Amino acid sequence: MSKIITPLSEYKIKSAKPKQKDYKLFDGGGLFLLVKTNGTKLWRYKYTENGKENLKSLGKYPEVSLANARLNKESFKTNRSNITLRDVVTEFLATKEKSCRKNYFNQMVRRINFNIPEYLLSKPIADIEKTEIAQLIKQINKRSAYSANVILTYFNNFYELAEASGYIKMVPSLSPKFLITKPEAGHRAFLSDEYELSAFLKTIKHHKNQIAYLMFKFLIYTVLREAEARLLRWDEIDFKQRLLILPPSRMKNKKEHKQPLSDKAIEILQYLKELNGSYKYVFYSHNNKSHFNKNILFYVIKKSGYQGKQTTHGFRHIFSTWANNTFPELGQVIEKALAHKNPNKSEDAYNKAEHLLQREKLLSKWADYIDGIENI
Incomplete structure (x- = not known):
């Protein structure tokens, strides 16, 4: 017989004190509060996809209340399959903006806007085929092997973030070995960087x-x-x-x-x-x-x-x-x-x-x- 979990209350959450080890307070349906040894309280949602357990961060208590954590969980369950590549890119850039120099960050944004077409950005990331990315990288490679390598690296970063966030099942293998070759210089050469x-x-x-x-x-x-x-x-x-x-x-x-x-x-x-x-x-x-x-x-x-x-x-x-x-x-x-x-x-x-x-x-x-x- 499965264990019956009593839903959390604001009183129980506020009363939770730090211990020698991190511990969890379960709300049911995969939602729980992780209480750290330093007293920090973090919302986590555990879900299973293709037999694999994943964790989604839903914020920090008390900034995110119990009621909002429950709403965030339901929203995530509903919207996870509709996350587009643009959503992932936006999330990726938000993390990079804090850690990168301004010029480097602006260069990154320009490269993404210049090289990744709108139809791909608007597509749910779970629906993007590996062959679509390969075709794009080969197209960029005709202009610049360097730019193709940079964009391929970005895609690998996007997919790692998407997998960690539970938006996709697994990260596709995107190796430059068969996608990027140095093009011969032609009479119509141009700078793509x-x-x-x-x-x-x-x-x-x-x-x-x-x-x-x-x-x-x-x-x-x-x-x-x-x-x-x-x-x-x-x-x-x-x-x-x-x-x-x-x-x-x-x-x-x-x-x-x-x-x-x-x-x-x-x-x-x-x-x-x-x-x-x-x-x-x-x-x-x-x-x-x-x-x-x-x-x-x-x-x-x-x-x-x-x-x-x-x-x-x-x-x-x-x-x-x-x-x-x-x-x-x-x-x-x-x-x-x-x-x-x-x-x-x-x-x-x-x-x-x-x-x-x-x-x-x-x-x-x-x-x-x-x-x-x-x-x-």
Whole structure:
């Protein structure tokens, strides 16, 4: 016959004195009060999952009363299966914020936001398949083996916390052995680590050719291709409508491209208007008496020590990754901003939506993000 447990009362809890060893006062249903030798009283909930006993901390008495401890137990029982990855990440960051330096903590938050997509953060952690994480790590590895290793370490930390809190049955084995390999450097290399990107932006900011630097920033803000930015003409800018209107002859997909301008992009153009407004090209080279040479930005990258690590086209990759992770519901808007050709010819023939307002808001947030990175 099982032992009948008499529920606790506030009087019994208040009367409990410390002893030579820790001891427990049971309330029933797995809830008990742990009385420590120093007099501290802690609420614990013992539950079984797949034959394994687990403990959940429910707070400290008297901050958490008997009634609230019982409510917390029931709430935990109800919500445990609905805990999302975001909930675990939030709990993880709360513990790290107290123990980490501010810069390191902010870097951690940025890396998580940049690399882990919204759909995964919103999913119950118990429902996330190991293959989903493996696929994400492999995707990040294509950009940066270092970042892939960091994010994989974070995931292992998330799962250890989730298991300790009783949100999952067991920690999946996530080894870097088969997931992370150092990618070969390509002509579209780009920096995926935000601190490296920040260092790059700070380096080119002090380049002796300030027009080249402004061209870089404008190219980043507008996510144009290198030639589209470098050969930009004043007659392709509509300041009133806050638009770039690039003719088909200048576009890779041979279609006119209208690109909204953020406040930061407008600011660069207004500054250059005072310097080069009487010339044909926005980024006018007084040495060439025309537009800049096509190798100017490559030269800036090389002199800054980032050859093979960052390319002009690489900023489009960075934008695409950031935008798709931050706003996964804006897929068509993002593709329009990048002036990508729609692979679905039938849809491309009928769907003429420009999404100009959404693109302007997206590019404004992107410009704020880039400036935030530069000022880390």
